[in-house]
């Protein structure tokens with residue numbers, strides 16, 4: 182089989198290394214990367230340091246390239262770029278997909294499926310989400326610090342009968358934990374509640390997940406944002422459990438104290454793009470559309486804009 186990892190940063194690099202390690206002789210594994218990260222992978226392969234630091238996996242893909250022009254039509258495409266690169270990546274994927282290609286998007290966000298389908302009308306796209314704390318430590322090196330690393334995967338609304346047996350076999354044999362879910366939007370929204378609230382608070386206050394847990398005021402703010410996201414899910418009739426805010430908040434304890442959210446990491450790098458659209462702006466848009474009062478979300482949204490304006494001197498308009 183031909184398997185492409187489109188984006189081999191924190192998330193794609195983690196799963197790409199596990200699949201390549203298992204299947205290097207059986208399947209063709211391709212990586213799409215760019216810049217110094219791509220150059221390092223082409224010279225020395227990709228190295229994955231797993232949580233705890235004891236296990237190190239080094240792999241060499243069949244090909245690492247920055248253009249789909251060098252790739253054949255693929256059977257499976259694991260898509261892990263940031264939200265701001267999604268549109269271009271989706272248009273590129275259209276060039277290496279046919280009607281049988283399975284696309285597994287591992288981005289954070291509640292409308293990733295729709296964003297992809299806007300530009301891709303072939304293949305099977307499986308809505309999904311994952312809990313993992315991972316990043317590019319230096320070019321060619323991925324460091325996974327924490328998280329359950331479990332992927333929740335659901336059916337493509339366009340092909341509700343389709344069961345991705347080959348993909349699930351590959352994940353299982355690569356020792357990747359997953360669950361195949363009838364209503365995956367329960368997991369996607371639960372994950373979103375977690376990452377949007379922690380993402381906004383960690384990035385605005387420059388605190389790690391552990392530091393938020395240790396601070397009663399910031400914990401309270403994070404839970405309030407989660408509670409407002411819960412109001413959105415109720416209006417959308419997403420059947421989350423009645424203790425979802427407490428449960429989501431407690432998930433943070435599974436991450437090492439010093440874990441930063443991926444949103445926070447981007448915000449810390451001067452001039453780098455970030456996924457504020459997926460987190461802050463999507464929440465404000467949804468609140469307005471559904472006529473939901475969300476004062477704590479509005480507070481952190483404005484505070485984030487204010488602090489990033491102070492840091493960069495740029496002016497951004499509130500929604």
Ligand SMILES: NC(=O)C1=CN([C@@H]2O[C@H](COP(=O)(O)OP(=O)(O)OC[C@H]3O[C@@H](n4cnc5c(N)ncnc54)[C@H](OP(=O)(O)O)[C@@H]3O)[C@@H](O)[C@H]2O)C=CC1
Pocket residue numbers: 187188189190191192193213214215216218247261262263264266269270273287288289311312313314315316317443444456
């Ligand atoms: N990191 C984490 O712990 C988690 C992240 N997520 C979500 O997963 C998604 C991916 O995040 P993450 O892995 O951290 O992101 P990263 O920035 O670490 O990885 C994405 C990689 O894709 C590359 N890329 C993007 N577009 C292209 C392109 N057209 N051609 C070649 N390379 C490309 C980027 O290059 P460049 O660096 O040059 O931009 C980058 O190396 C996000 O939605 C994030 O919110 C979900 C769970 C956990």
Ligand SMILES: CC(C)(CO)C(=O)C(=O)O
Pocket residue numbers: 289311312313314315328375376379441442443444
């Ligand atoms: C919070 C975390 C690490 C949980 O998976 C995450 O999804 C992110 O940082 O994007």
